[in-house]
Amino acid sequence: MSVKTQFPFFKKHPKVVYLDSASTSQRLGVSLKAEESYYLDFNANVHRGLYPLAEKATEKYEAVRETARQFLNAKSSSEIVFTRGATESLNIVAQGWGRKFLKQGDEIVLSVLEHHSNLVPWQMVAKETGAVLRFCPILSTGNLDYKSLEKLITKKTKIVTMTGLSNTLGTVIDLSVVLRFARKVGAKVCVDAAQLAAHFPIDVQKLDVDFLAFSGHKIYGPTGAGILYAKREILEEMDPWLGGGDMIREVHEEFSTWNETPWKFEAGTPNIAQIIGMGPAMKFLMKLGKNTVMRHDREMQEYMFKKLNELPFVKTYGPKSFDQHRACISFTVDGVHPHDVAAILGEIGICVRAGHHCTMPLMKSLCLVSTVRVSFGIYNTKEDVEALARGLKKVAKVFKLV
Numbered sequence: 001m002s003v004k005t006q007f008p009f010f011k012k013h014p015k016v017v018y019l020d021s022a023s024t025s026q027r028l029g030v031s032l033k034a035e036e037s038y039y040l041d042f043n044a045n046v047h048r049g050l051y052p053l054a055e056k057a058t059e060k061y062e063a064v065r066e067t068a069r070q071f072l073n074a075k076s077s078s079e080i081v082f083t084r085g086a087t088e089s090l091n092i093v094a095q096g097w098g099r100k101f102l103k104q105g106d107e108i109v110l111s112v113l114e115h116h117s118n119l120v121p122w123q124m125v126a127k128e129t130g131a132v133l134r135f136c137p138i139l140s141t142g143n144l145d146y147k148s149l150e151k152l153i154t155k156k157t158k159i160v161t162m163t164g165l166s167n168t169l170g171t172v173i174d175l176s177v178v179l180r181f182a183r184k185v186g187a188k189v190c191v192d193a194a195q196l197a198a199h200f201p202i203d204v205q206k207l208d209v210d211f212l213a214f215s216g217h218k219i220y221g222p223t224g225a226g227i228l229y230a231k232r233e234i235l236e237e238m239d240p241w242l243g244g245g246d247m248i249r250e251v252h253e254e255f256s257t258w259n260e261t262p263w264k265f266e267a268g269t270p271n272i273a274q275i276i277g278m279g280p281a282m283k284f285l286m287k288l289g290k291n292t293v294m295r296h297d298r299e300m301q302e303y304m305f306k307k308l309n310e311l312p313f314v315k316t317y318g319p320k321s322f323d324q325h326r327a328c329i330s331f332t333v334d335g336v337h338p339h340d341v342a343a344i345l346g347e348i349g350i351c352v353r354a355g356h357h358c359t360m361p362l363m364k365s366l367c368l369v370s371t372v373r374v375s376f377g378i379y380n381t382k383e384d385v386e387a388l389a390r391g392l393k394k395v396a397k398v399f400k401l402v
């Protein structure tokens with residue numbers, strides 16, 4: 001069975017050229033079925049009911065925690081917190097860990113590549129605690145400036161929080177280097193794996209990372225579900241961020257005590273169906289294997305670069321080698337606003353993203369306001385790349401560039 005046939009969207013929309021998977025991927029049929037099955041076959045709340053349906057819902061929900069443990073090779077499923085997505089996961093780290101452990105003058109090291117979701121929560125916690133944000137720049141190649149990073153990480157650094165794969169430039173971050181620098185000064189490390197998770201295998205034990213966040217909807221699963229991984233001892237010393245049902249052990253009129261980790265971080269009724277739907281997506285990626293994913297990424301990227309480089313009015317950004325650049329390519333078309341490019345492509349069924357991609361500081365450092373971004377999912381084909389090249393020729397014609 002071809003991979004693309006496992007995505008029902010394309011059966012309904014065979015002509016759509018979907019090149020926006022970094023924004024959100026299309027969903028696997030098995031994920032949709034798992035979600036539907038929850039609603040139709042065992043719909044009940046989790047961790048509450050004592051009747052068989054509720055027990056089944058809890059069992060299926062908790063089984064995804066074990067799948068996520070395997071997906072990340074975490075030591076224990078108690079290190080897996082279910083969230084609504086990477087953004088919520090990163091806010092839990094900033095609010096639950098940062099607010100408790102950061103103080104005046106402590107430093108938080110990030111890169112200029114960060115998505116707003118791994119920046120704004122840290123700005124908020126810095127404002128509250130008096131901690132200071134420090135940004136690692138990039139080189140003109142689009143790679144992280146590791147020399148600057150080494151200098152930037154000092155005894156004042158309490159946490160280094162960084163994307164593993166840039167959602168705008170496709171820059172691959174050498175996380176082992178980041179970890180090495182951070183460990184020298186005893187700083188914690190948080191990885192924003194929102195883009196990484198669909199393209200690279202992740203081994204949190206090998207990496208020895210403290211926190212890692214990603215979303216189900218970028219790994220071919222449903223929206224509204226995500227993961228926060230954190231080492232158990234860290235989760236235990238953190239404060240919960242959201243208060244409410246299920247995250248408590250005892251509630252008194254004036255105070256409460258907390259449930260065990262990871263449930264201490266899962267207040268209220270969770271997105272049960274979506275979390276259950278995320279399980280098959282992680283299984284799909286594990287079954288597919290890193291070599292298949294990497295081969296496909298390489299094929300897409302090299303062909304896309306080749307086709308874009310044939311168009312003299314197109315300028316691409318980011319590192320040029322596959323080892324340093326994955327999953328998406330940002331570009332501009334001479335004299336044409338990226339929104340116009342995306343709108344013309346959209347009219348002929350080609351879906352690309354245009355804008356600042358939630359990385360405004362990065363855009364500023366590149367002296368750009370926006371770019372067009374194409375990003376790949378496992379279902380993309382060379383025909384999609386060719387359709388994009390034809391579409392860009394049409395853009396060039398409309399704007400009389402050729």
Ligand SMILES: Cc1ncc(COP(=O)(O)O)c(C=O)c1O
Binds near residue numbers: 165
């Ligand atoms: C690198 C990166 N981090 C975080 C996020 C936020 O993910 P979500 O909107 O699923 O919470 C995104 C989304 O595009 C991203 O690309």
